[in-house]
Amino acid sequence: MAAFAVINSMSSPAADSEFIGPDFRAAGETGSQGSEELNSPASEELVVAVGTHGGEPETGFNPITGWGNSREPLVQSTLFKRDSKANLINDLATDYTVIDDGLKWTVTIRDDVKFHDGEPLTAKDVAFTFNTAANTGGSIDLSMLEKATATDDYTVEFELNDPQSTFINKLVALGIVPEHAYSAETYGSNPIGSGPYKFVQWDKGQQVIFEANQDYYGQEPYFKKLTMLFMGSDSAFAAAKAGQVDLAEIPASYANQEVDGMKIVSLDSIDARGISFPMNPNTGKKNENGYATGNNVTSDPAIRKALNIGIDRQALIKGALNGQGKEEFTGVDKLPWGNKEAIFEDGNIEEAKKILTEGGWADTDGDGIVEKNGLKAEFTLLYPANAQERQALAVSVGEEAKKLGINIKVEGKSWDEIYSLCYSTPNVWGYGSLDPTDVYLRYYSKSYDPSTRNNVIMYNNSAVDNYLRTAITSPDQETANKNWQLAAWDGTTGFSEKGDASWMWMATINYVYIMDEDLDIGTPKIQPHGADIFGSILEWKRA
Structure with a gap:
């Protein structure tokens, strides 16, 4: 993803501050290295246990009803993202301007993005996503949005009814859905996006499976298959100890535990x-x-x-x-x-x-x-x-x-x-x-x-x-x-x-995780309420 250059009087909220990223501390415990070769197919598969914060989305994997809001949505792309220091960077967007005393925002987007079904992503999809989210009263407050309009295939205008400088954060938070394949009733159970991972299968109450998007416009994910298990914190810790998961979020009470072949990582947060x-x-x-x-x-x-x-x-x-x-x-x-x-x-x-x-x-x-x-x-x-x-x-x-x-x-x-x-x-x-x-x-x-x-x-x-x-x-x-x-x-x-x-x-x-000692999760992003452990997913690999 290219670095984002601010071209108007607004800047990233944290770009010029003293804000420091997460305190990333890994206490790796001594243990035996797995016998799998790192380039084997199994090494490119990841099983994680989530549930202590966020967990299984009640309405499925639909950004309009809350999935991925202010976190990495995996399946969908967003207009902008934030890097590990909270600076604004491009995702779908290539530029933006603000005029009319903050009441009109214009965003241009990439012209090389396709949804997982092969259809091109255009400004019409962006406008549709934001208008739908505003009209349905989703989990993101878009009460300031009057309407979004696609002025051409790769330009979208946002008209506001209140000149809120914080509108830029809405462009970070909301994943883009395809107008041609969106149904409020079914989309959450079978989502199509343009993000780094494709939806494969959701076994409600148990797990969801994703696979890497081979046509992704950004950095190719190292892990080709990602399985999320939905389980409570105690069960997740037990699964990690048993070698059934590669990474699990665990309660703070387990932060000092030692498990062979695993390390405990504690991430500072703003939560x-x-x-x-x-x-x-x-x-x-x-x-x-x-x-x-x-x-x-x-x-x-x-x-x-x-x-x-x-x-x-x-x-x-x-x-x-x-x-x-x-x-x-x-x-x-x-x-x-x-x-x-x-x-x-x-x-x-x-x-x-x-x-x-x-x-x-x-x-x-x-x-x-x-x-x-x-x-x-x-x-x-x-x-x-x-x-x-x-x-x-x-x-x-x-x-x-x-x-x-x-x-x-x-x-x-x-x-x-x-x-x-x-x-x-x-x-x-x-x-x-x-x-x-x-x-x-x-x-x-x-x-x-x-x-x-x-x-x-x-x-x-x-x-x-x-x-x-x-x-x-x-x-x-x-x-x-x-x-x-x-x-x-x-x-x-x-x-x-x-x-x-x-x-x-x-x-x-702090958000506390137990993970394979050979798992490298890169530089984690700022951990918000509910955590964003997958915010650096494109950096993840086997060490």
Whole structure:
């Protein structure tokens, strides 16, 4: 893939930042080398176990409904990609321009690309993909897209209804589908794309098989056959130990295991875990979907600030994550739009207790829980019942909170239950994207939408709103990043702990894999929420 040259006033979000790629650490364990010769057909086949993050796509391998969004889709191509340092590079696209104050984007594409069925990929397919995704309300937010139009075979124009500079990230995220072979009902089960791998077979609940695309316009994949097994983390680790898979994602608790012939690789990520705090009191009011809103404890800023300052994040990482993570204070600390001035010292129990006392919270009955006006400082903290690391973090936070006189009751729920309770009950979420739109949707007051879970805490700060709008509409990346940062903390207010303490961010997690010691996965890309282990698939080979 050719390097991408920016030809307008916008630049890649991370191109000129101090952002550093994943901390790629391999602890290769001593073991016997396989007897297969490296050039044998078997050596060019790869079996991987996935499932702990992402896993089997519910609606199949359809980018419009979520497959591959912001990750390597394997079957489909995207207009742009990002390299290992998050710089923007071409995939299908060869160029792009932005005019009319950011309301019109024009992208030119390659003229040598074919779908797996031999049909040429043209600008009509690109326009069809984006219009379909926007009209069906897919997993990528395309509410800013008015329409996409193919002006010739290799040029597509995108007209926006809101001049969002972050639109470039949509051109990275969405895989292109063929208009002539697309059906919403069947495409996910039998996808056709133009990516490095062709779809072969999907045995639902068990596995999916891909084979290398011999007509791929880019670098030829080393591995000619790729089989993904869908299994839980414990089963995946057992399969790796038994020599049944070449690579498996495993829980952080297994990071120190030793398996003959295998190595453990831990990848740093931007995937942050944070707790949402409903900002309004519970007055009995319900939202548009009939769900309760507000929480009488977390609506008190003293509670939110005390937890943020009093919780020891290093203790959470060491205990709940087995050391496989990094401290996180704003949800975007590592990114170009993260504000270093918003970072604070945590684990300060005495300061946290002082904040509670000054806020009117005191333990008057000697039960170890502070109260205010007869209200106990206690609340329920939810986590997805099938997420081990979130459960561990929730339990650890509960233990830490006891030191402050705050009682947190931890409960695992299904996502359907969480989606009905999250407007009134704190929950452990995961976010991590190279698209700052995540920040906008999380804190912009008008982005609140029960159907999408945007701004679930119903946060409303006019100063923050102004910064967020300036950031997302600015054509100049430096100005945009400055305003993203000010939204977190401008010296007076912001969504971070130093301002409204709207969330409590805890850690970014590491993604841990066990793999054959002779497997070389190149330079991994930035690991977002849900991981992107296949982001460097074209570099993979047997060492």
